Amino acid sequence: MPTQAFLEIARVDARDKVLGRAQYGADVKLPGMLYAMLVPATVAKGKVSALDVAPAMETPGVVQVLGIGDFPALRAEISYRGQPIALVVAETVEAAIEGAEAVTAVYETAPYIPLMTSPGAQRVDAEGFNTGDVDRAFQNAATIVEGVFETPTQHHNAMELFGTVAEWTDGRLTVYEGCQNLDAVKAALMKAFELSPDQIAVKSGQVGGGFGQKSPPKIQTFLVAHAARLIRRPVKLVTPRGQLFHIANYRPRSVHSIRLAANAEGRLQAIIYDVVQENIPDGGFRSTGYHEDIARLYAIENFRATAGDIHIDRQMPRHTRGTHPFPAGFALESVIDEMAYKLSKDPVELRLEHEAKNDIVAGQPLSPHFLNDCLREGASRFGWSRRLPEPGSMRLADGTLVGLGVACGTFGASMSASEATLRVRADGTTRMISSGHEMGQGILTAIANVIIQGLDINPDRLEVLLGDTTLGPQLATVGERGTASCVPTAAKAVEALRTRFAELAGANPPAGNLHQQLARLKRPYIEVKVSELAPGQDASAIEAYRTGGRAGTGPDYPGFTSMSYIAQFVEIHIDATTRRIRMPRAVSIADVGRVVSPRTAKGQMYGGVVWGFSTALREESEVDPRFAGYLNDDLADYVMAVNADIGEVDVGLIDKPDPRINSVGVKGMGELVMLGTAPAIANAIYHATGKRIRKLPIRIDDVL
Template identity: 80%
Template sequence: MPSQTFSEIARVDARDKVQGRTTYAADIRLPGMLHAMLVPATIAKGKVTKVDVTAATKIPGVVHVLSIGDFPSLRPQISFRGQPIALVVAETIEAAIEGAESISADYEAAPFVPLMTSPGAQRVPAEGFNTGDVDKAFENAGVIVEGTFETPTQHHNAMELFGTVAEWSNGRLTVHEGCQNIEAAKGALVKAFGLAPDQVAVKSEHVGGGFGQKSPPKLQSALVAQAARLAGRPVKLVTPRGQLFHIANYRPRSVHNIRLAADAQGRLDAVLYDVVQENIPDGGFRSSGYHEDIARLYAIENFRATAGDIHIDRQMPRHTRGTHPFPAGFALESLIDEMAYKLGKDPVQLRLEHEAKNDIIAGQSLSPHFLNDCLREGARRFDWSRRTAEPGSMRLDDGTMVGYGVACGIFGASGSAAETTLRVRADGTTRVISSGHEMGQGIRTAVANTIIQGLDINPDRLEILLGDTTVGPQMMTVGERGTASIIPVTAKAVTALRARFDELAGPNPPAGNLHEQLARLKRPQIEVVVSELAPGQDASALEAFRAGGRAGAGPEYPGFTSMSYIAQFVEIHIEPRTGRIRMPRVVSIADVGRVVSPVTARGQMYGGVVWGFSTALREETDVDPRFAGYLNADLADYLMAVNADIGDVDVGFIDKPDTMVNSVGVKGMGELVMLGTAPAIANAIYHATGKRVRKLPIRIEDVL
């Protein structure tokens, strides 16, 4: 299968989505269901000394109030503003809200650090990296460029809020909620309630956007489950966006100091890179992760990275669309553009001259990749040759300044042990029990295309089961491993089922499609169960997968490292009197190995451009230092890109398999698609104006 391209099919979930039939967690309605609302802490740090729930219990419709001491996750010690201190359960959502608003609390407040720049904020060193002779390279450098780059605190703002519905039946707990990692959610509930794994089920068949925010277990899940157990009725909680800003994970602010050296021949020779980010003590989002991808992007042999965390008193930051490579890439790709100008070289050509063959982090080869093909194809489609090099040299007839910018991105190609069951029946139906989470990225369509391409079945009667712990183990769908893990095992199942049928049918199979052939052979069904491992894994990884544990691998595999790549070309227009920035066109070309579902892959690419524009020019979370809370905690004040912001977007794929990473040759693309957009926009702004902007988001005042 890797040798052949995949045909194009429509999204299998498109009709249900546009007709509103797709069911998300908050759409679940169960008989006798109650509604819940959280009560957030109003201090950033300290201790709750008293929670007065008297007024809430007198409100008509309020059934139960959980507060400090009623459940372990309701703790008196406060670590961040918005931390839940109570949960009100009522017959209606209106009564739950009224009850929550009536609850008051007394606190012993403690001093807190709201910002990286606040008094008392201290840097805590993190793991770094050093290879080659950086000091010597800088001593002998012909040209050095350097700068400090800043990216802001930003929130995910997925369309779907945190919705949880919990129900107990005969000692078993079932939870419906939007999630990227329902096995972790299940494990947290098993631990919280002291249950056996087979007593807990978590279902998340559709997720309205994740972006990393819906990967860790949620604070609210166990609270809603406890409320349902106490009430003896199902309970639903949909957390308002304003509360979500304060309790859900987010992208931390980061500051990147970077120096780039080129030798006398104009060859990029060394990088000196230091990064610091906001974090909480023992936070799970590593500052040492920023250098790990960008150090592999180009052939620069001397690289020293240092990192640190500045501890703050807000909730924990975590992976957010583009994770580490987005902020780090903004710094490096902006500086490479600056170096190209200093060397008098075309920015595309400079990148082409530094194609990486080796992974300097792991000390091994990179698998064959096609970043240079992305650059060449992008330059061709964009008509990069029309660019004149001098900043400010391109204008429209009305005086509008025109800028061309280019930048690249890189993201690790990971995978996971996986298992699938494929069953074809004589009655015309096909069922595949798969693994993963459908967050809008099109994983169901990719699975469907893999089966349809390999088997002659009825495509309109194909059922794909995933996102449900009751049908089988569900792998964590993060870090671009979803399609790259489930498609190889699905392709293997297709091959196994076809071989089993050939054995059954013999040399003269009956006519018709596979369903009709089974009927004529008087066989009600044919089924296979197959598993697959990522490179370097053994049977223990599959056992971990089956037990709901960690079973991922990559991008460093035994003997090689596999990465996904992208090249972004952007045209920017700037109105000279007002500084208004517009983006009339973008060309985005990616190397993601074999493209399994062309329609949904293009959709992800379009989305990546929107993400990138929004992150570069719109999004910033405003932190109120007085309270360590967020001022623009809604979609009215948190600025994001809208339709009018996005011009013509041309996307494309190299579509060459990486057969070292898996049998189909597919690599992930979920986070890759936005990488390179911000520096490409910043580089285009420099080309248009001669002003180098090193801080996101870029505002009108930055170009005036």
């Protein structure tokens, strides 16, 4: 592949989306299809002792009510409010809703813990991390800053709800739904229904927003598939947002206690960091993950981290865009900013002075990176030099307080083994069968750009297929590994096809583009199939990829660790009277290795700034402790950023390849893009007011 920068091309999926031709899970319509609706538990913990479905069965249009005893996936024991206890299937959506509302249950209730702060809530410690001589560094410290930082429970709220359609044909199951990890869903369904791989297909042409929530197999997938099997008709379920708040994964509330030490020369010496989060017993979201990325952000050699869970009785929390580094980075970047003030140093300069070269977690070098380039470029574009260092010293003519803030973020650059098949035809068409999921992040466009830049083909007749298990294995598009895995594989396919064609054409190839050349050589098509590994992987990784096993790895590879980086700069205005907080300007600069699709990469960065603003100043899931349920479980009451909230956003990409991670030098960016925005806003608010705010979201009353 060429080493130069990639040219910008239009989104390959844009036209279908604008014209409404892009099909999401909820768009699928099949002959004879029925509609389903869940019946959620109305208690937080206990047991269903009786379930009355008779009124629902009398509802016009209701075909079947399936409850506990009809489904292996439905249990009498209730672990959280909203847990499904029945599924109503009807001829229309309206009948399904009416029938679900008619189902009643009698419960044996049990005591429950709704919040981390509820009586009886206890901490369960997890494995920690310790490197260097932290105690000695703090004993010798000249300056210490510390604080306790809180981030709230938050929900994903993707535009596309959980939509599942299931159909059985001659003993074969086909499922359509928005999903980030089709192979995991397929494997779970195979186990549940005792099917062989060729008896099941899962399709997700468009995910409609994932952000981590659509990665694990969903309980509704099993229920809909089982209902379709029993009734022998296709069944569709689109779960309402209010129910999703109670059954889908979410970002857990977390509390971060952090101490930072500096010596007499102003060098950062050590960190003591403790984090606790809400979780369910045996929950899969590790509290030990919070320190792993932030410990690699700056050259601070002495680091002690402790972690723990406080068990609650709600549904399981899990990965949300920004995952662990978002809340952990809010704490770290806030104390870094506070340390800069205590040392009378510019916050940008303090960060520049502590460029990390080594990964203290894995004990090996970091791959070449360009965080300092992000900081310098961002400071230049933002006009950081006009900042007056004294808090409260900058105002507009009308008295509005002005604050400028900066913060950084880092996220591990992961990869996965993968395969691709590339076919170019003499009739002018090209088809790439790849792996992964299009969540709107632009993976289709990135793959297309690799092919268009590497081959002389008709770009308007290129088809990229993924998100369908009938095409082949589909790698999990999570943890920033989607593009970083598919693009090197696509590049390898391009090179293999060029080599194959050179062998075919010989020393004197005919004139024209590749399609015309094939026609003149009287070859209907040319095709290659390739596989690619991440650094340090062997053939077992490809076998795992093909059989639905774990094929991902990173960010620590044999001999090096690779990370993506970002620097965020924001300007905050606070009304002198009402204390309303606004963000008229933001600059975001990222190092994600080689940028393969500039247009979609910049689009992700714009979205990251918006979500970062939203998490900092708007979003919080409000839990009613009386019921362990969510009060603001819709888009009217779950407050998010809107157009009027966002001012001018300038984004940039360093676009320098990481030479060690893969042949293209591309790293992931999906989770990275929102990191740093929330602490940059909090730091700007401190610069404007002199008040250090240590919890999110930041409200007007916090700056009174």
